[in-house]
Amino acid sequence: MQKPVYSVIAPIFNESGNIQELYNRISKVLDSSGEAWELIMVDDGSTDDSADLIRNYASKDPRIKPVIFARNFGHQIAVTAGLDYSLGDAVVIIDSDLQDPPEIILDLIRKWKEGYQVVYAVREEREGESWFKLFTAAAFYRLISSITDVKIPLDAGDFRLLDRKVVNVINQMRERHRFLRGMSSWVGFRQTGVAYKRVARQVGETKYPFRKMFRLAINAVTSFSYFPLQLATYIGFIAAGLSILAIPVVIAIRLWGTQTPLLGQATTLIAVLFLGGAQLISLGILGEYIGRLYDEAKGRPLYIVLEAPENQEEN
Secondary structure, eight states, X not given: OXXXXXXXXXXXXXXXXXXXXXXXXXXXXXXXXXXXXXXXXXXXXXXXXXXXXXXXXXXXXTTEEEEEESSOOOHHHHHHHHHHHOOOSEEEEOOTTSSSOGGGHHHHHHHHHTTOSEEEEEEEEETTOOHHXXXXXXXXXHHHHHHXXXXXXXXXXXXXEEEHHHHHHHTXXXXXXXXXXXXXXXXXXXXXXXXXXXXXXXXXXXXXXXXXXXXXXXXXXXXXXXXXXXXXXXXXXXXXXXXXXXXXXXXXXXXXXXXXXXXSSHHHHHHHHHXXXXXXXXXXXXXXXXXXXXXXXXXXXXXXXXEOOTTSOOX
């Protein structure tokens, strides 16, 4: 089989209703490029018949690479496996729910041929999403941009094209708590964006509910910023400053004013609860970072493959 110029990675978790349309649209788009390609379908421990459908397509089309996990490891790990098994000079990451139109891949390829090594797709519109989803997504991107040490493009998800040089660098980064859009920004190289309209999901339900989005946000912040660790210091300085300012106020009230505002336990209770809460938050933040160190120290593999192409070893 001819070495592919393009590799497309599609992580799949319970997407049996979308796999046929995904294959049809991606194959049509890549066939129009006139160059060799491969589609890496990574089944992330699906409980429906997604894995069987992937095997079926792979048996009919040698350009389909099935990578079947032994269990669910998560979206970012599934994409990582796709990167490990990819052979193309340019590698495209796309979700399997078809909210990111495969037709945009040609726009990403055009920018790549202009010399850009990371081409990310920027969501100008997000069709069919609630105001809460839109608000939290916008807040997430702006929060990450403001507190991390890496310039991460606003409103850009994992839908992107990576040059082989970029993929090789990312494949050396084996941290467990992965935020791939941040990692692809961190590596540098020539980068640019392509605007597109994200469409509504047609089949199935989102695999990224609020809980998973929140966990992804935590991974993004802890992977690329020390701000949460510094937050405890800021709170401590603020509390100490307020205490120092309160000393002359209390003395003045004691000497020349009524003592009524200082009677009772409410003021003391509020102060104790505030400081206790700040301390618990600080311990929780430290726990997040220490937990990540513990996970890295165990040295377990990022994923376990049940089935994969025989002509390539796992990195």
